[in-house]
Amino acid sequence: MSRIAYVNGRYLPQRQAAVNIEDRGYQFADGIYEVVHLHDGRLIDADRHLDRLDRSLRELRLPSPMGRAALLAVLAEVARRNRVREGLLYMQVTRGVARRDHAFPTPAPAPALVVTVRRIPPYPTDPEAWAGRAITHPDQRWDRCDIKTVGLTANVLARQAAREAGATEAILIDADGMVTEGAATSFWIVDADGALRTRALSHAILPGCTRGALIALLAEAGITLDERPFSVQALRDAREAFLTSATSFVKPIVRIDAAPVGDGTVGPVTRRLFAAFARHVKGAGRNAAE
Numbered sequence: 001m002s003r004i005a006y007v008n009g010r011y012l013p014q015r016q017a018a019v020n021i022e023d024r025g026y027q028f029a030d031g032i033y034e035v036v037h038l039h040d041g042r043l044i045d046a047d048r049h050l051d052r053l054d055r056s057l058r059e060l061r062l063p064s065p066m067g068r069a070a071l072l073a074v075l076a077e078v079a080r081r082n083r084v085r086e087g088l089l090y091m092q093v094t095r096g097v098a099r100r101d102h103a104f105p106t107p108a109p110a111p112a113l114v115v116t117v118r119r120i121p122p123y124p125t126d127p128e129a130w131a132g133r134a135i136t137h138p139d140q141r142w143d144r145c146d147i148k149t150v151g152l153t154a155n156v157l158a159r160q161a162a163r164e165a166g167a168t169e170a171i172l173i174d175a176d177g178m179v180t181e182g183a184a185t186s187f188w189i190v191d192a193d194g195a196l197r198t199r200a201l202s203h204a205i206l207p208g209c210t211r212g213a214l215i216a217l218l219a220e221a222g223i224t225l226d227e228r229p230f231s232v233q234a235l236r237d238a239r240e241a242f243l244t245s246a247t248s249f250v251k252p253i254v255r256i257d258a259a260p261v262g263d264g265t266v267g268p269v270t271r272r273l274f275a276a277f278a279r280h281v282k283g284a285g286r287n288a289a290e
Helices: 024-028 046-059 068-082 153-164 209-221 232-237 268-282
Strands: 004-007 010-013 031-039 042-044 087-094 112-119 132-138 169-173 179-182 186-190 196-198 225-227 240-245 249-256
Touching (some): 004 068, 010 068, 024 087, 031 268, 042 068, 046 068, 046 087, 046 209, 068 087, 179 232, 209 240, 209 249, 249 268
Parallel strands (some): 132 169, 132 249
Antiparallel strands (some): 004 010, 031 042, 169 179, 179 186, 186 240, 240 249
């Protein structure tokens, strides 16, 4: 079956789908995107993702291509036409098509919207089998990492470095020697004292939707979170480490830069949070939109 994409008001086979060569997303990375996990036909944490989409649009002064109800209908229709019930929905909004000039075009063109979907394997059930490795890498991104922009060159280079090292992710280190996040994930540790830590929200990191959903689950798990920066040394001394994202879910990291994290196995806190997030994804109503 041909994969079907939504492109500016039309549902098209992807082999026929195209955008104008003067689309500002292509020429300037003048656009934003979101990725939503589709589990058993339900959009997981849809409101968190669409709230972040709205925030990114505001930060780049981009008009919304349509209202939320209409966008949810488009997402559902793309999934339906592709017969996907377990997958990832990708949506991208750019400033649209205009003669090439750095400043915002006047009059403003209609924003461009593209939505695609792809299948993914079933939700992981074994944290040991789901575990991965990471490397550290300099954080060379721009200063507004809180906006989910399509300008991802530094992230691409960091992920490529991880792949060439046989790792899952690159953990980004800022100029002060502090951990920010993964190239495409939020990053967490259980430090040497047993505290769960992740960096507080700021312009330095993306406000991860899975990060937010997991924080909301911590109270019921009886786990306290310490949101403050931590150093590379604290990373080296950590008992446990894991990633979160719409594609990684809760992913244990058992080796960093070829050295084991803790004893090199998935730790007890990570196991509890892996199980808690699995229940969240598989639950009804509060975390999903039909």
